[in-house]
Amino acid sequence: MIDTNANILETIQMIEEDKLDIRTVTMGISLLDCIDSDGEAARRRIYDKITTRAAELVSVCRGIEAELGIPIINRRIAVTPIALIAGASSDEDYVEYAKILDAAAQAVGVDFIGGFSALVDKGATPADERLIASIPRALAETDVVCSSVNIASSRGGINMTAVKRMGEVVRETAELTADAHGFGCAKLVVFANAVSDNPFMAGAFHGVQEADCVVSVGVSGPGVVKRALEKVPGVPLDACAETIKKAAFKITRVGQLVGTLAAERLGVEFGIVDLSLAPTAEVGDSVARVLEELGLETVGTHGTTAALALLNDAMKKGGLMACSRVGGLSGSFIPISEDIGMIEAAAAGAITLDKLEAMTAICSVGLDMVAVPGETSAATLSAMIADEAAIGVMNHKTTAVRLIPAIGLGVGEVVEFGGLLGRAPVMPAHEASSEVFVARAGNIPSPVHGFRN
């Protein structure tokens, strides 16, 4: 037999009891060859290219799912940032581009399509500005389109003019989707040091340096890591790190296998495996619970940042050896609404925005799916974005902000999104104003260690 029976049963237990799954198989498609001075023509080409390239994506994933016996939760598409594509046309408003992405995604049956994006970390072109202005309506009028804007980088510094603008855009998006308590904002990410091969939403786009068409994979297995830690109670933390590494290796190998099979069957290049552990709001699928397993009474208390640092680093070390190419965000996801442990900690007031910010400084990807009171001002939202961007820029890491101003709701109330997006208790923001700071706009220059040549 290829393996011991124990190994076979362990794998089955991981899938059936610990909720090991492939979070996403994401196809990255370059739209650079769809550029046209006539917006109509460009959109027609975009539709044709996506529906041709991704025609088999869903059925291939279904086949792999059946063959390996592991669920693939989402199939997604990431495209070239639309500001680069639409810029050649004379269109003043890019909402139509979002609509064509939506139509193409629904035609091939994927769950999300990302790339309604602009990269403005050092400055914005007129096309970038038009795209940013189109975001609120684009997200309100489409179903599966996701948008992201990169407003800072370690090399370019922080574009505070764009940060100011994005605070307003997040607010407008929330207002336009007020009937769903600002749901549109769940599809909008503001990045520092955005990566071009991220398979996870809402921040996925297909960078210009990527091949024409690739498939990348994101895995989900916090339950597996937690179970592995349960088997070694009371051991020193270095032994915990060792245990996590081994679990990460196994989880990531499945990602590599699925990605290789998908690429082969779709006849495209295999991109990367993203090592991030993606949680869901279901019991048994929580990153927060892994941290608690390390010995914290509740996530958010003192020691959380250290525990997260251990987890994140061990996941990477185990995962790196398990696959041919690692990429994407490969950090820890601690979205408030999508992780049962985080939801409970936020509802109990055990975790605050300040603690979350500290956690993102050391290892996690950002302030993710955090609901703030509906009346939070655009300037305060901008200031939160600026804080996260500063952490990213200074530490050479990706940070992301996905804030949901919960229109009509106050602290302690809960925004229900449903599905993978879960539910978010509204968390308090600081009340003192950042208005004057944000209104200064301009640039925060890049740090001296941004110039490594």
Added chain:
Amino acid sequence: MKIILTVTGLDHVGIIAAVATRLAELEVNILNVSQTLMGDYFTMIMQGSFDETTRTIEEIQEGVRPVAESAQVEIRIQSEAIFQAMHTL
């Protein structure tokens, strides 16, 4: 393609016979079998192979479903590739 079948459920007479017969009908060659009882709980792991040009794994999964129902056991059929990926360097 090489596959791993795992059969679990309450033990009773004829589980192996029923599964093996159905696999023969589906032209799956049994390569290896291991079976244990934990209390009344039956666990069997089988390695098999079949010709991918004549059948798909979905057809085999579908094909054993009536046996799983009548024998009141759970039968999973997965490509050997996932176990190999996870547990071998």
